[in-house]
Amino acid sequence: MPKILLTGWFSFWDGEVTAGDVLALRRVQELLGRAGLAYDTVWSPGYAGAALHLDDVRPREYSHLLFVCGPVHGPQVAELHRRFDHCRRVAVGTSVVDPADPAVTGFHRVLARDAPGREPVRDLSASAPPVSPVPVVGVILTHGQREYGGRRRHEEVADTVTRWLGGMDCAPVELETRLDSRDWRLSTTADQLQSVLPRMDCVVTDRLHGLVLALRAGTPALAVDPVVGGAKVTAQARACDWPALVPAEQLDAGELDRWWEWCLADGREAARRRRRAFLEEPPADGTEGLLDALFARP
Helix, strand or coil: CCEEEEECHHHCCCCCCCHHHHHHHHHHHHHHHHCCCEEEECCCCCCCCCCCCHHHCCHHHCCEEEEEEEECCCHHHHHHHHHCCCCEEEEEEEECCCCCCHHHHCCCEEEEEECCCCCCCCCHHHHCCCCCCCCEEEEECCCCCHHHHHHECHHHHHHHHHHHHHCCCCEEEECCCCCCCCCCCCCCCHHHHHHHHHHCCEEEECCHHHHHHHHHCCCCEEEEECECCCCHHHHHHHHCCCCCEEEHHHCCHHHHHHHHHHHCCHHHHHHHHHHHHHHHCCCCCCCCCHHHHHHCCC
16 A cells, blocks of 8 residues: 655745645545545654654655646755655645756656646646635734833733734734824825724724724734733723723733633624714714813913
C-alpha cells in the first residue's frame, strides 16, 4: 500500500505558511482521501510546533513524496530529492521559474500551475473544499493615555487581549480610530472607518471610541477598561447601557470568553438596539444646554 508524504514551502522552518498554501493542500488532501490513499503532512516547526516536521520523518516509511504549491526552486527543494531519492516525487500546483533548476528536474513529474512555454492553470486553492466561516473581529487597542498615571494598565491589557485573541478561531482585523491622510493603512475620514465597522461581527477594544463607534454601527463591542478602578470606557459603557465590559483588574481569559460568547449571540441584537436608540431617541449627550452656555451672560 503506497504511503505519501505531503510537503511544500509550508514544511520548511523558514518557509512562509500562507492561506493559499493551506487551501491548496486541502484540495490535494481531498483528492487523496477520496482515493483512499494514506498520507502524512509535514509542517514548519515555526507554524505548527506540535505537528509532524521534516526532521521527524523517516524517509523509508514513504513510497511517494508530493510537493504542493509554491515555486519549485532552490537548495531546500533539491535536498528533498536527495533525502527521498527512493520515492516517486511529484510536484503539483507549483510555479516553475527555471525548468533546468535541479529542484525542478529532480521530480519525476511536475504538474505546474505556470511554467515557461505552458498554458497556466488555476491555482489549487481555487478548487479547495468550502471553508468554515469564522467571526470577523475588529481589534481597536491603545497603548497611550498617560494621563491616568499609576492607574493605567494599557500594556498589560493589550498583551492579555492579543494573546487571548491569538487562541480564538476568528479573523482578526486590526483597526485604529486615529485618522491619517498620509498613511494608507489608516482611514482618512470618519466615514471610512464607519464603513468598516458594520462589516465586523464583533469589535474588541479598550478605547472609548472603539466602543461607541462599534455600537453606532450596530456591531457588538467587547470592551475592556484599561484603567484600574474604571475610567472613561466604563463611564461610556454605562452611558450607552452596554454590559459587555471587563474591568482591568478582572481581566482574564474566562471573562473574555464569557463576553465573547454573549457578543456573538445576544449581543448582536443588543447592538442593533443601541444603534436604533442612537438614531431615533433624543440625544442625551450633554449638548442640551450648549447654546445657552455659549451665549449666556457672565
